[in-house]
Amino acid sequence: xxxxxxxxxAAAHPRAAIVTTCILAALAGLMFGLDIGVISGAxxxxxxxxxxxxxxxxxxxxxxxxxxxxGALGAGWMSASLGRKRSLIVAGVVFIAGSLFCAVAWSPQIxxxxxxxxxxxxxxxxxxxxxxxxxxxxxxxxGAMISTYQLMITTGILLAFLSDTAFSASGNWRxxxxxxxxxxxxxxxxxxFLPDSPRWLLMxxxxxxxQAVLAKLRGDAAVVRKEIADIDEQLxxxxxxxxxxxxxxxxxxxxxxGVLLQAVQQFTGMNVVMYYAPxxxxxxxxxxxxxxxxxxxxxxxxxxxxxxxxxxVDRLGRKPILYAGFTIMAVGLGVVGTMxxxxxxxxxEQFFTVGMLLLFIVGFAMSAGPLIWTLCSEVQPLQGRDxxxxxxxxxxxxxxMIVGATFLSLLSGIGNAPTFWLYAAxxxxxxxxxxxxxxxxxxxxxxxxxxxxxxxxxxxxIGG
Ligand code: BGC
Numbered sequence: 001x002x003x004x005x006x007x008x009x010a011a012a013h014p015r016a017a018i019v020t021t022c023i024l025a026a027l028a029g030l031m032f033g034l035d036i037g038v039i040s041g042a043x044x045x046x047x048x049x050x051x052x053x054x055x056x057x058x059x060x061x062x063x064x065x066x067x068x069x070x071g072a073l074g075a076g077w078m079s080a081s082l083g084r085k086r087s088l089i090v091a092g093v094v095f096i097a098g099s100l101f102c103a104v105a106w107s108p109q110i111x112x113x114x115x116x117x118x119x120x121x122x123x124x125x126x127x128x129x130x131x132x133x134x135x136x137x138x139x140x141x142x143g144a145m146i147s148t149y150q151l152m153i154t155t156g157i158l159l160a161f162l163s164d165t166a167f168s169a170s171g172n173w174r175x176x177x178x179x180x181x182x183x184x185x186x187x188x189x190x191x192x193f194l195p196d197s198p199r200w201l202l203m204x205x206x207x208x209x210x211q212a213v214l215a216k217l218r219g220d221a222a223v224v225r226k227e228i229a230d231i232d233e234q235l236x237x238x239x240x241x242x243x244x245x246x247x248x249x250x251x252x253x254x255x256x257x258g259v260l261l262q263a264v265q266q267f268t269g270m271n272v273v274m275y276y277a278p279x280x281x282x283x284x285x286x287x288x289x290x291x292x293x294x295x296x297x298x299x300x301x302x303x304x305x306x307x308x309x310x311x312x313v314d315r316l317g318r319k320p321i322l323y324a325g326f327t328i329m330a331v332g333l334g335v336v337g338t339m340x341x342x343x344x345x346x347x348x349e350q351f352f353t354v355g356m357l358l359l360f361i362v363g364f365a366m367s368a369g370p371l372i373w374t375l376c377s378e379v380q381p382l383q384g385r386d387x388x389x390x391x392x393x394x395x396x397x398x399x400x401m402i403v404g405a406t407f408l409s410l411l412s413g414i415g416n417a418p419t420f421w422l423y424a425a426x427x428x429x430x431x432x433x434x435x436x437x438x439x440x441x442x443x444x445x446x447x448x449x450x451x452x453x454x455x456x457x458x459x460x461x462i463g464g
Contacts, residue, residue: 005221014219019118024190028129033156034180035122041164045173050108054408065401067116071123072393084132084197092188094121096181103178135197137384150370163293241387258376258392266399267371269423270364274405301358305365317442322434325367330427332360337420378441381450439463
């Protein structure tokens, strides 16, 4: 009998411990969302203040994604050496510093640098938080935890849109960009109360600490012993990402799939709306106040439609939801493009076009938004999981940057309507990509997916 473990487990309040832990870690999702959302309302005021052209605005928007790509690359190493908790603390500190730096930026160039710094924090957090959540959550609520994380992202975007709307009356973009440091401080304080990840503690040979954390989170000595034995077993499979990538063509296929999935998510065009919604509403003929309120409506729609994914993903499966999502997105954007080419004259036409843009948001939020992240964590074999997820997360940010850095140029280069048609066409192509390349992973264990992948089955068949 392991008396201290029995005592620790008996003294624990596991439900409270797990709820607080997960809420705190999910706050990283909120930071992610704030960061994505905050810039859209600020750009027009930055543009007026610094007297810069669209091209410079694209750089100011997308330098954040560049920083995030670098942060995501470094995060694997950092979360292995410093630990998940300390990596998140570093991300929290850099986040606060980065947002204050944005608020005081004295030139467009400095703002680009400040947004890059802010991005590094988000890159680290977007890699580390889901990893941490998966490591502390009990098996039966793991799926729900990852979905909660996406809900927090969309909530962060909505909060940023609302706060931008509030500041838009004064046009003070410095407050818009600086205010997100406040939730950052709460996040940072909360992080100090997080336990270290038990899995990371075991990786470091800190067996007693791991046991104490698990006792607190699970409250049952037998469950703790079993989980420690399971983690020990898993840790025998060391991470061999790089060498496996060089040697194993099947692993190259799953890494390629993760990269493709994230590129698909970004080329739906979702972030065009996240970053430039007020500008899009301006082109539809709305004044500044209306632009801001419609942007807030976009944020709210995004949160609510994410709940649709929660309800259906384990019932209908991934692929049917993706087919529906890409179809809705293609239609929504196609119609927005058509309305722009016909000219939007009456009130009715304006509302209809806004409605179609919101339909596009629904399509994304109920499908590719949450599902791509889920799929990316499901398709990698155990030995290469960290490497595979780092590669796909990196791709998310690089393609996110490409989308953000080209939108205004596309508008002025090929015109409003063709830009929306281009993204509509891409969404139509993604229906075929889903058919030919994406596996259905509903109800399949990760071990089975790995076996199918390694036996050389086509990617679309590695699920069932
Ligand atoms: C994407 C982000 C996007 C957000 C919108 C996430 O899944 O990765 O790029 O801004 O969804 O809700």
